[in-house]
Amino acid sequence: MGTQDVTRQSSAPARDRTKGPVGRPKVLGLGEKRREEIVTAALQVFSAHGFHRTSMSDIARQAGVGQGTLYRYFANKRDLLDHVFDHAVSQIAMALDLSDEAGPFDSPDEALGLIEIIGTRLFALTDNDSALLRFLTVECGAIDEELRHRVAGLASSVDVLLTQLFERLAGEDTETANLPLAGRLVIGVAGPALVMSLRGNRDAAQRSAFLATATAIVDHGLLASAEEPVP
Amino acid sequence: MGTQDVTRQSSAPARDRTKGPVGRPKVLGLGEKRREEIVTAALQVFSAHGFHRTSMSDIARQAGVGQGTLYRYFANKRDLLDHVFDHAVSQIAMALDLSDEAGPFDSPDEALGLIEIIGTRLFALTDNDSALLRFLTVECGAIDEELRHRVAGLASSVDVLLTQLFERLAGEDTETANLPLAGRLVIGVAGPALVMSLRGNRDAAQRSAFLATATAIVDHGLLASAEEPVP
Amino acid sequence: MGTQDVTRQSSAPARDRTKGPVGRPKVLGLGEKRREEIVTAALQVFSAHGFHRTSMSDIARQAGVGQGTLYRYFANKRDLLDHVFDHAVSQIAMALDLSDEAGPFDSPDEALGLIEIIGTRLFALTDNDSALLRFLTVECGAIDEELRHRVAGLASSVDVLLTQLFERLAGEDTETANLPLAGRLVIGVAGPALVMSLRGNRDAAQRSAFLATATAIVDHGLLASAEEPVP
């Protein structure tokens, strides 16, 4: 009578993307423009109502096209979702792209400033298009197994990036053993800021207090602790 | 011979016959047991496949009962979900209950130990029943508006608890202005640990390193930073 | 493209009464008493909500017994319905039984008085137990094919009775050709009275006006017209 096996008959939904051109073509044709309009519209409604509660009709209405048209650009709802995911990720990557800023730092303090820069950008991102982050952080993980993995992969990427950042901040004279952990912690530290922001809180004072605290944490807590051997 | 009451909603079973023998006796507590079995089964499948991808048939199969039986115990799928949510929350509350441990501390260091205690319990919780936390953290927020609010409320509660904890840790000589933020930060800090654990990582070394780092963060970063005025 | 055949796959519900003792046994055992309680309860709820919208639970609740008990007395819902129908018919037959009154009449006027007698009894019937007539007249015809036939048969019986009555009223010197039609017409004439009464109208003045008009119709219209050859 105990709970039985949880596995399902129809286990794997079998990732089905039509292997059409998915990347970012240099020249946006008319069709490509339409694709992006649809993806953007889908992102809005997915974020507002959730993937499962959003019908293809909803997406078509939001995009201002017929439902049938969606199937000219995407093989099925799942395929469209994949593209929305990719779109969201690339938008965030662009927003967080530090290649301009992250030149070699003259001092650790300068480097620490990156935290504020990143934070400020994230706040701007949520103000502009809260759908983007809400989709990635709240909805995506709950859609299905595969997307959960991709979200996890995404998190890992940020992990790596942050670790590299901390390595540069810490300099070569530091024990790097727990820097990966530090990276994850900082992701966690960022979380509440996003939640705050996603809930519509735009209080500038709170935000700057938050960023200051986060910076202090990294400065004193992370980097200092990194110098102490883990017991 | 007059017409009796015909109203339907009067749920009173009118068991008023003068007869003694009442057929199958209602075994008290048995119904409650069955309810819990169903809730547990539902938690498993909701956590494994998500609320929307889980059909009532799935739940019934997992619980080892007929579909119709579910409706003897819960008004509808949503009602069942609510009970699953409550169940999950109370399980976690029990797991995190610190009333034994949180006696008055002789020293701040002793109090800091709470972080490790909480962390250890969370790890144990996920090892035992990963469905529980995955359901609350990953699935719930994406189900619908109302549940999102309830999750948010839950997070706020933890906020408050942590803030109170920090206040005790920091003592009265500290600026308390950003302690609420600190609470949120620590929630964030806990996140990655859960993710790590939910993904099935049971590496003890990594875990203890993580807890040590987290403790250090709170010790050096949070509490220390709390002494610095926010600009 | 045109509308297709209307016949159904599962055409006949196959009258299924368990051929247990159905008639009216002289001695009412305890079980028989219980049967009648259930039938009475079922009549109430069938009349109040309609057969299809009434569940066996509703009936059991109204009767103050468990659902399972219903199946100790009746094979299934349809069987119970049959008994309710029989019950209703016999109740009405009793209410309309004229064997006391319809002795040989000394004058046609005396005989005409029967119309008022019948009418008054019908009014009394609806006042006492409106469920009875409502069930027979409104609900029954719409339940299924078989019951429609039985209702029709019932109407025919009344037809015959009324025709016989009119024959006695008219005497032997009358063209009897359209007396059967006359019977049907009087059934129809009674209809509005029932409707009036079923809707709860108990206005005595209206009722007596109605009966007077009906009597006049039969006196002048029916009997007089019966003397004229139909063209």
Add this chain to the structure above:
Amino acid sequence: MGTQDVTRQSSAPARDRTKGPVGRPKVLGLGEKRREEIVTAALQVFSAHGFHRTSMSDIARQAGVGQGTLYRYFANKRDLLDHVFDHAVSQIAMALDLSDEAGPFDSPDEALGLIEIIGTRLFALTDNDSALLRFLTVECGAIDEELRHRVAGLASSVDVLLTQLFERLAGEDTETANLPLAGRLVIGVAGPALVMSLRGNRDAAQRSAFLATATAIVDHGLLASAEEPVP
């Protein structure tokens, strides 16, 4: 790039693209035709098996469309029923429309002829489409409370029409007190004719005998009795 309107209930299709070619043009009137086909099919099966015993699948099969299609035209089963009701009422109203015939009458006898006209039309109606009247008279009253009220309202309308007719027939020198009752009586008188007809009886002789008798009833019984004061 700003987020657009995400509200869902805004049914506006947002067909605003600047493009000209709009794909499959919406053929006006075709949808209306389909609606009527469905309503007609539903009337057939409702009449044959009753509302509650008719599934949406039955209707779809009868209409020769998929079940899903029904929901493109009607919100739900109840909505479809409402349209069937309206359809039936308007069909009957058309069949009974006396505006051509009911010119000013030179003599009461001429006016009396209306009864035969109405009767003949009703017979024709049932011969053509017995479902129509059976649905209204037998099924509708038993479906639910609301429809019962609508049927009652319908009957009242006929009441009024008939009363007005009788008033013209009787002339101004008559006591009008019981003319409303007379109207109801005539409705009742029509009932048996319908029943006869609905049962498939097409015997012309019986029909004309019936109409003659009914005319005689109104002539001698109703109108004559109208001249006598009600006690």
Add this chain to the structure above:
DNA sequence: CATGAATGAGAATTCATTCAT
């Protein structure tokens, strides 16, 4: 005998997807 817990067949309804135009 009486009961009510358990059940699964069946009904209404939704929606991703197809395809004629």
Add this chain to the structure above:
DNA sequence: TATGAATGAATTCTCATTCAT
């Protein structure tokens, strides 16, 4: 190419009926 009408598989929920106690 774009469209939206059509569709049926899948889902939630109801309820007549069975049967262990």
